[in-house]
Amino acid sequence: MTLNETFVALSDPTRRAILAQLVLGEATVSALAEPHRLAQPTISKHLKVLEQAGLIETRIDAQSRPRRLRPEGLKLIDDWLTPFRAQWERRLDRLEEFVEQQHDMESKK
Amino acid sequence: MTLNETFVALSDPTRRAILAQLVLGEATVSALAEPHRLAQPTISKHLKVLEQAGLIETRIDAQSRPRRLRPEGLKLIDDWLTPFRAQWERRLDRLEEFVEQQHDMESKK
DNA sequence: CAGCAATATTGCTATTGGGCAATATGAAGC
DNA sequence: GCTTCATATTGCCCAATAGCAATATTGCTG
Numbered sequence: 001m002t003l004n005e006t007f008v009a010l011s012d013p014t015r016r017a018i019l020a021q022l023v024l025g026e027a028t029v030s031a032l033a034e035p036h037r038l039a040q041p042t043i044s045k046h047l048k049v050l051e052q053a054g055l056i057e058t059r060i061d062a063q064s065r066p067r068r069l070r071p072e073g074l075k076l077i078d079d080w081l082t083p084f085r086a087q088w089e090r091r092l093d094r095l096e097e098f099v100e101q102q103h104d105m106e107s108k109k
Numbered sequence: 110m111t112l113n114e115t116f117v118a119l120s121d122p123t124r125r126a127i128l129a130q131l132v133l134g135e136a137t138v139s140a141l142a143e144p145h146r147l148a149q150p151t152i153s154k155h156l157k158v159l160e161q162a163g164l165i166e167t168r169i170d171a172q173s174r175p176r177r178l179r180p181e182g183l184k185l186i187d188d189w190l191t192p193f194r195a196q197w198e199r200r201l202d203r204l205e206e207f208v209e210q211q212h213d214m215e216s217k218k
Numbered sequence: 219c220a221g222c223a224a225t226a227t228t229g230c231t232a233t234t235g236g237g238c239a240a241t242a243t244g245a246a247g248c
Numbered sequence: 249g250c251t252t253c254a255t256a257t258t259g260c261c262c263a264a265t266a267g268c269a270a271t272a273t274t275g276c277t278g
Contacts (some may be wrong), residue, residue, distance in 0.1 A: 003159060006120055011120035016189075023192050026138055029255060037260060044239055063219080063245050063254040071197035080125075082189060085134050090181035121266080122231040138225060151227060151267055174274050 001054040006076050009053035014038065015046050029065060062102060077101040110163040115185045118162035120192060123147065124155050128164060129177040 011017055018032055033043040047067060050056045056072040059066050142152040142206055156176060159165045164182040168175050172207055 004120075006124070007116070007120045007202065011113075011116045016116070019193070024230055031236090038236095040255070041239085043256080045236075050257090063252095065255060069193070069196065071193045074193045075197065077186070078190060078194065081183060082191075084128070084178070084180045084183045085187065087132065087178065088184065123266090139223095147266095148268055149225070150227080150269085154266080157226090172222095174225060 001052075001074075001076075003076050003080060005053040006055065006073065009049050009055055010077070012046070012049075014043075015050055018043075018046060018050065019069065022056060022067060026059070026068040032067065033085045070094070110161075112185050112189060115182065115204075116160040117165065118158050118164055119186070121158075123152075124159055127152075127159065128154060128178065131176060132164060135168070135175045135177040141176065148209070185211070 010019075014036055017036065021027060021032060021035070029040065029047065030044060032047070033040050036043065047056065047058075051067075053057060053073060055068050055070055058065045059068065119128075123145055126145065128160070130141060138149065138152060138156065141156070142149050145152065147198055156165065156167075160167060160176075162182060164179055166179050168177065176196045
C-alpha cells in the first residue's frame with residue numbers, strides 16, 4: 001500500500017485496463033481475463049499486484065473470487081500530484097493573463 | 110509522450126525524486142545526481158526516460174544541460190484518474206450522508 | 219590548441235517482471 | 249465420494265531495466 005507499489009502497479013497497461021473494467025463494477029477473474037489474450041494465471045498475478053497495492057479487494061462467493069475496485073487507493077497518486085498540479089495551473093494562469101493582455105493591446109489600437 | 114511512458118517513468122522512485130527536486134526549479138545533472146548515491150550516467154539515463162515521457166525538458170548552457178519540469182506532462186495522469194476520482198468522491202458523499210443521518214437520529218432521541 | 223568541466227554514450231551485468239503450462243486447492247453438484 | 253468449475257500456486261523462460269565503469273563529446277578557459 002505504499003506510493004511506490006501503487007505507481008508500479010499502474011505502470012502496466014493490462015493492470016490499468018483491469019482497473020478500468022472494475023470501474024463498471026465487481027468482476028470475476030475469468031470475466032477480467034476474457035478481454036485480454038492472456039492466460040488465467042497471468043491475470044491472477046496482475047490481480048495480486050493490484051491488491052497488494054490496495055487498488056482492489058477480493059470477495060468470496062463459492063468457488064469464485066470477484067474483485068472490486070478500491071478507488072481510495074488512488075488517492076496516494078492524487079496527493080503525489082498536488083505540488084505539480086499547482087505548477088501547471090500557475091502556467092495556465094499566466095497563459096490567461098497573456099491572452100488578456102493581448103486583448104487589451106488590441107482594444108487600444 | 111504516451112500514457113504508458115508516463116506511468117512507467119513515474120514507477121521509479123529515483124525518477125519521482127528527480128521530479129520533486131525540479132519543482133523547486135531548474136537544476137543541472139550534477140545537482141540532480143548529488144542527493145542520490147548513484148553514478149552520473151545512471152542519472153542521465155533516468156533523465157532521458159523522463160524527457161521522453163514529456164515530463165522534463167533540457168536547456169543548453171555552455172557545457173551544462175540544465176533540466177526543468179514540464180508539469181503539463183502530468184496531465185495525462187490526472188486525466189486518467191478522473192473516472193476513479195469520481196468514484197472515491199461518491200464514496201465520500203455517501204459517508205457524509207451517513208454522518209448526517211446519524212446526526213438526525215441523535216437529534217430525534 | 220591544451221586541458222578541464224559537464225554531460226552523453228556505450229557495453230556490460232544482475233535483477234525484476236510478464237508471460238506460460240502444469241499442477242494444486244477448494245467448493246458445488248450429482 | 250467423485251467430478252467439475254473457478255481460481256491459486258509453482259516452476260520455468262525471456263525481455264526489459266537499473267546499475268556501473270570506461271570512454272566519447274562538447275564547450276570553456278587559459
